[in-house]
Structures are given as C-alpha cells and as structure tokens.
Amino acid sequence: MDNKIWLESYSPGVPAEIDLAEIGSIADYLEQAVARYADRPAFISGATGVAISYRELDRLSLQVAGYFQSVLKLPAGARVALMMPNLLQYPVCLFGLLRAGYVVVNVNPMYTPRELEHQLKDSGAEAMIVVELFAHTLAKVIAATQVRHVVVTGLADALPWAKRTLGNFAVRHLKKMVPAYNLPGHVGYLDMLSQGAAAGFKPVATRPGDLAFLQYTGGTTGVSKGAMLTHLNVLANAKQGEVWSAPFLDPNEALISITAIPLYHVFALGACLGFVGMGGANVLVADPRNVPAFVRVLSQYRFASIPAVNTLFNGLIHDPGFARLDFSALRFAIGGGAAVQRAVAQRWEQITGKPLVEGYGLTECSPTVTCNPLDLKAFNGSIGLPMPSTEVSIRDDQGRELPFGQAGELCVRGPQVMQGYWQRPEETARVMTADGFLRTGDVAQMDEQGFLRIVDRLKDMILVSGFNVYPNEIEQVVMEHPEVLEVAAVGKPDPGTGEAVKLYIVKKTPSLTAEQVVAHCREQMTGYKVPRQIEFLDELPKSNVGKILRRELRERA
Template sequence: MQKIWLASYPPGVPAEIDVAGLGSLVDLFEDGVARHGPKTAFVSGATGVGLSYTQLDTLSRQVAAYFQSVLKLPRGSRVALMMPNLLQYPVCLFGLLRAGYVVVNVNPMYTARELEHQLKDAGAEAMIVVDLFAHTLARVIANTGVRHVVVTGVADLMPPIKRQLGNFLARHVKRVVPPYQLEGKVDFGAMLRAGAAAQFQRVAMGPQDLAFLQYTGGTTGGAKGAMLSHGNVMANVAQGRAWIDPFLELDEPLVSITAIPLYHVFALGTCLGFFGLGGTNVLVADPRNLAAFVKILSRYRFNSMPAVNTLFNGLINEPGFAALDFSGLRFALGGGAAVQRPVAERWQQLTGAPLLEGYGLTECSPTVTCTPLDQTAFSGSIGLPMPSTEVSIRDDEGQELPTGQAGELCVRGPQVMQGYWRRPDETARVMTADGFLRTGDVAVMDERGFLRIVDRLKDMILVSGFNVYPNEIEEVVMMHPDVLEVAAVGKPSDTTGEAVRLFVVKKTPTLDEAALRAHCREHLTAYKRPQQIDFIDSLPKSNVGKILRRELRERA
C-alpha cells in the first residue's frame, strides 16, 4: 500500500525514525539521568512525594545489585512486577531492566488462577509484589517456579514518619492488607539496604534483547506473552517523540498525568516517552476515586494526559473538574478503547484542548496510529500511521484492498513484537509471510490516509480498555458443575464501553444467578465478570456445532 498518509503529516513530523540508532531502554534511562538529574521524574499524586532522576538512579541501582549480586539471578531471567501506580514501580522497573532481566507485568487484580497461569507460562523466577495482593501470590506460589519474593508496602518510599504511619494504617487500622504467608519473602526496605551494600555490574543491552513479556489475549484469544524487545519499545518511544516534538514547548516544565496502570502497555509507553523528555510523571494509583483524582489534578499544571474513554467521561461529569487550570494542557490522548464523540467534544469544550485518539496493540509496543496534533476537532478517526510504520488493508485471502474498502488492518514496523513467548504456532497465525501483523480489526482508509476502525474480526470484548476474551470467560463458567453450556458476548455499557453478558444453559435447574456470580468472583478479575446473566434453554449453533455469538450479540 502506498504511504498516502505521509502527505497528511503535520510540518516537522518525519516519515521515518532512525531505527539503527535506537539503543536500549537502559540507554534511555542513563541518558535521562545524565541530562535531567535534579528534575522530578515521578511523583505520587496522592502524597505529593517525588523522586528525582538522580534518586531514581540510586534506588534502581540498589534493586539491580540485589537481584544480581545477592540473589544471583542470571541475565535474561523473568521477574514479575505486581503493583499499582506507586513510586516503587519505576524504581523496580528500571532496576530490573538495568540488570538485564525481562519484566513480566502482572495485573494486581488477578485472581489466583489468572496469576498462576501467567507466572508459570512466563517461567518467572522472582517477583516483586505490593502487600495488598501478596495473599493471592501466597495461594499459588507453590505451583510456580517463583523462588524469590520481595514484598513492598504502599508507603515504602515515603519519608520515614509517613512510611511508618502509612503502612501501619494500611495493615492494622484500615486492614486493607489481607493476611498472607510467604516463606522467605524479603521486605522492600531490606532489599534496598542489601542492594546498597552489594555490587552492581552494568549490563550492556541491545535492541534485540528482550525487555518485556507483556501478557495479552492477542488477536486470537488465550493469555500469551508478547515478546517486546528493547528495540521494539524504544522504536515506539522514538515514534511518539517524533509525533509530538513539533508541538511541545520544551522550555516549560513537562508534566504528564499517569492514571492508567503502568502494567498496561499504553501507560508504560507514554510514561517512558515522557521520561526521555525529562518530564514528570504524576502517578495516580486509584483514578476510580474521581473526587480524589480531581484534587490531584488541581495541584499540577499538566501538559499531557493519556487515558481511556471511560475515565475522560467520568472526569467531565465530576464536580470541580471544569474549574481546573487547563492552561498548560497541550493534548489528551485516548487509547485502549474507542473515544466517543460526545466525550471528546465535551472534553474540548471544558478544557480547550483536543482529545486525540490513538490505536495500538500490546503486540505493537503499543502505538500504531495517532491523530495528528494539529487536528482541532474530533473526527472519529484513529489517525495516521506513525513514522516508520506501514499498514495494509487486506481481504480474507490476504490480498491488499484499494483505498476506501474495508478489510483487516495489518501492520509492519520496528515496534511490532518478536512473537509470542513459547508460542510459535500462535506467532505464525498472526504474522504474514511478508512480515505484517494481522490485528484482527477491520479498518478502512480514506484518500488522505486517515484510518477508521469499523468492526472486529475477533470476538474480543473491550472493557475500559482491557481485552476480555469470551473463551476464557466461558472456560471459567463451565467449571461450575451446574452449567451445561455458556456463551459470553459484549454488550454496550455507558460506564465501561462494553461489558460481559453471559448466556447460560443450566445443567441443574436449581442453579441461580447469585451462585454463578459468586463463582465468577472467585475466578475472574472484576472487569471480566459478567454484568448481565441470561439463562436460556439452548444456544444458537451452526450446522457444525459452533456457537453463533453474532446472534447472541444481536439479541443483546
């Protein structure tokens, strides 16, 4: 496909990035520390406590030294991180990357079943977990290869008095830390002290070295680890930098609000991009508390805010939001799910800044396309392909379609993953012979190169920007002894974009909704649980016995 989109690039945005000069995330980190040492790199939105680039260098070095010299984990070991947006996350993230390890990001809200699968599949040997969720790990650790555990309290990087008080309140007053037993676990502070006394050996990492196993259902369902190399992620950072550079005023402090969880690849990518610019990432651990979130926003003159549509929608309807100072806001970026026109238009009316839309996948580190920053009104388009990114619209036979015709969106570029971890069959299924990733999404491109998503080939349900795959939901529900058959489909939701709706055929007449919901609470993360359950006599099926989800969606 001809790159007709290049003619629509804003002035100053290049067609290509320097792929040969990408380097590694370790290079990005060291360069950031050298150039921006005293500036604040991360700040806790809830407490206002921050870490400078220099402090982050010291603390992450201690993490690296501990894993290298005390635990003696070899380079390339997989280490899991399980925590919300706390200051400990970037400290651990950069420490592990500097030591040459592969970071396995874990959703803290996972059930024991989900956590066990991911740890076993990744072959994780060590884990850093916040105490709020250590009880989940305690239930499954014996079934995994995890041999070393570091547990951190929510306040561990606060000043001494605040640290002691915060952890005491969480554990003994508010009692939000469930009891757990993890034999041989090490506290975060003890790890830092041991690391400070140990030797750190710098590890030279290259673009081809693996940086993350980022778990996703992929384009074919079933949890798989997308292998993202240092070069993949650095390419996406460089692409994002090329996209926004002509529009940034680098002589002013750069502040980005990071409310999306950093274990999500969308937040991770934008966070790393701002780090490379010497900006400050304001970490919001619980954006669902909108009143507290608005108070956090009131303290900062922020320039950027990546988030999902549901969060933007919640903010614009929250009292006090419209009165905030938006004079520094250059753009807000919606990703993870489609941005809705009423939300975008109301956002711009209140803030004076556009709500841009991007499109990406975990497999693409993640960004594929983005709305140009010179756009002043919402269009419903996912924008243009990023620099050094090729897209191709193809039919069912893999033949490229002309402009204006809808087909599967396929992507090729330096940000595309190396493949799925230990899944060569799944990798082959999504990669074409000429090196394009099949996204599973149906798109159409107009004559200016702007793309629009019009449908999904896959049955994936998108809940608040998170992929929910019917096969997983159905497998869990079928674990209930009183269920005969089940199908999961998506239904529109005003709060989450989509929600899960179940159609269940009973095996035992006494099965009721309450029992099934209790079963789902035990085995599924909250966003995967059904919002609606319908009991029906039979499921619609094709002549070969395949459940016809399309009919159920139409019924829904």
C-alpha cells in the same frame, strides 16, 4: 500500502522515519535522561505529592539491580514478575530490573490465583516483586510456579520515614487492607534496597534486540499470551511518540503527564517511557476510578499531557469539579485502549478548550500504531495516521490488499511490532503474515488522506440476517442521547436473524426508558442495526484500565 499517502497529512516537522541506529537499551535511555535532567522530578505520587528526581531514580534503580544481580545471583535474561499498582516503587523496580538485563513480566494486581498461576508458570518467572495488598494471592499459588525469590513492598515504602511509618500502619492496622499471607523467606522492599546498595552492581551489556518485556495480552480469546517486546521495540515506539510531539514542545520545558492508566498496562508503560526520554514528570494515580479524588489530584498540577481511555475521560467530564480545573498547560489529551466516543470528545473539548486526540495501538505493537496529528483542530472520529517508520495494509480474508475506503483487517509492520508470542510458535504464525505484517484482528478502512478508522474488532462483530453490525457504531449513536451515561452493544442469539443487537446502558437520568433509546436509534440507523433488547445496569463491567468488557456482557446475554 506501498504509497504512503498518510505522510502528506503529517504535522509540519514530523519525519517520515525514525533513526533506528541510535536506539540502544532502556538502561542507556534512562542514563541519558539522568545525565540531562538529574534534578528534575521524574515520578510524583498523586496520593501524597512525594516526588523522586531522575538522580534518585538512578540511585534507587541501581540498588534494585544490585540486589537481583549480586545478592540473588540471578542471571541476565531471567524473567522477573512485577505486581503492583501505580506506586513510586514501580518505576524504581522496573528500571532496576531492566538495567540488570532481566525480562520484566508485568502482572495485573487484581488477578485471581488461577490467572496469576497461569502467567507465572507460562513466563517461567523465577522472582517476583509484589505489593503486600496482593501477597496473599501469590502465597496461594507460588508452590506451583518457578518463583523462588519474593520481594514484598508496603504501600508507603517509597515515602519519607514519617509518611512511610504512618501510611503503612494505617493500611495494615487501621484500614486492615492487607490480608494475611505466608511467603517464607521473602524480603522487604527497603531491605532489598539496602542489600543491593551494599552488594553493588556491575553494568550489563544489553543489546537493542534483547527481550525487555513479556507483556501479556488480555486473553479475551483463549489463554493469555506473552507478547515478546525487545528494548528496540519499546524504545522505537517511544521515539515515534517523541518525534510526533516534538514540533509542539519546548525541549527546555519540564512537562507534567498524568499517568492514571496502570503502569503494568502497555499503554501507560509506553507513555511513561516517552516522557522519561523528554525529561518530564509522570504523576502516578493509583485509583482513577475514584473520580472526585482523581480531580483533586489534577487540581494540584499544571499538567501538559493526559493519556487515558474513553471511560476515564467520560468519568471526568461528568464530575462537577473537573470543569473548574486549570487547563492552560494542557497540550495533549490522548485517547487509546478503546474507541473514543464522539459525544465524550466533544464535551471534553467544550470543557478544556483542547481536542481529545485519538490514537490506536495494541500490546503486540509496544503499543502505538497510529495517532491523530497533535495540531488537530477538532475530533474527527478517526484513529489517525500511521506513526513514522510504520507501514499499514488493509486486507481481505484471503490476505489481499484492499483499495482506499474498503473495510478489511488492519495489518501492521514496523520496528515496534513484537517478536512473537512467548513459547507459542503456532499462535505467532497465525498472526504474522509471510511478508512480516502483524494481523491485528481489527476491521479498519483508510481514506484518501491516509486517516484510518476502526470499524470494530472482528470477534465483536454482530451478524444480523447476514449483515455485519459493528458495536462501535451502535455505541457512538446511543451515546449521543443526552440521558445515556455509558453503553455497550453485544450480539444476542436470535432464532429469526441469527443474532440481534442487545444494549446494556447506564442511565444519566433515572427517567430514561428503553422505548426512548429505540426511538433515538431508529432515527439514526437502518432497521437491522436497531437494538432488539435493552437492559439497564448500575455499572458496566470494566477491566482495570477501564475498557468495557463486552465478553462478559455477551456471556450474560
């Protein structure tokens, strides 16, 4: 939209544009942070409390860079896969690989052999760093891939000697968490560091436009694709987040952020990089789905920021220990990855005294596109305003721009938008418009203050007797019922109406009946939106990040 009306709604002090000329490589970005904040903690293990400072992150990541560059002789530009949960080894390896000019291929540790084989073959990864818990998955497929160099890390390898020895022994021998694997010639994490330190590292001239990540999309339609994200894409997005929050922060304050979303996911990756630029500390939580243990981690820190998805916030507000935490340092709770439900946001605000601020992004945008102002007084149901240097356009199915208030496909243009899909020019052409906008596949509308609302995913829309029904709307209404813990709405084939609405519900109280839910819906929604069928489940299928997998539920329906 040529008229950037959203700029009028920005918080005071937030600029309309960021300075792209001052953005270099992620290596430059880290080195600047090290120079400013050397002795501050950079990453903290939520499980053990062990921290590594910016100075240590600098030293250890250079050893990783030295190993791949000087020992393995891997050329700059090679793809290297990373497969581990939120451990201290993750940022060490991540920054080491990027400093040596490699392209990081983030891999979900929970992948099946089939999924892992596809991603390794598609990316052409030549090397891989994997945590030993999942090395058996790699062993099953490595022969079919181009991976020739493997580093295996124990779960406790980044801890001091005593904790490392006890931790790895417990994982391997007492808990028996490590399945047997055969990866001939693999090197251990600590050996990699010592060999890298001995071999040394020669700095690499990485340009802003060079590839930094092949970040694979979830593959909810067809095959998973690698979004090509450059150093500029990722750092522009980090800078956008930095200027968005700067008016509310003291630049001399060392802030703590809770990183409970997996770092291999673009939401966590973006949030983590932004905090590094500000000299903050990221507390890494490997398993936030164990909510009582997660709350115990939160109790140990005066945290300023917690980016998460709706299901994670929902889990926290239903834990009795959460309300007893100290929220005095909390500045931002930012929801993304999936729609934040009003009932969850309102309860969050009641408990913490701080609003749950919703943003919106996608892998192809490194990830953030929009965010609500951080001085928001209360949850407003929108995904906020376009970030600085970001343009949005709401378009119909013919590509024509629609006026304010009308729903259409959200299209985005800005420095954070990917270069395309790896080795998939046809897929890239399908999502990029002639004037350089990315088609998101999300249906949105903008009001006259520039605030955007996501109506739903185009592919999740349910067509009932020719009427468009959006699952997000149904779910928001059902979540307002006091006896509902979680809900997902999907379309089910129906001979009379084409499709009908089916709900999958996790109860908060055992006495809840389908009839009560239907009666609640009839009070709030027009007839064709009311669910025809309700099935109660003990839990809903979710991704590792906590997104409810509607696709699996559609198949079940």
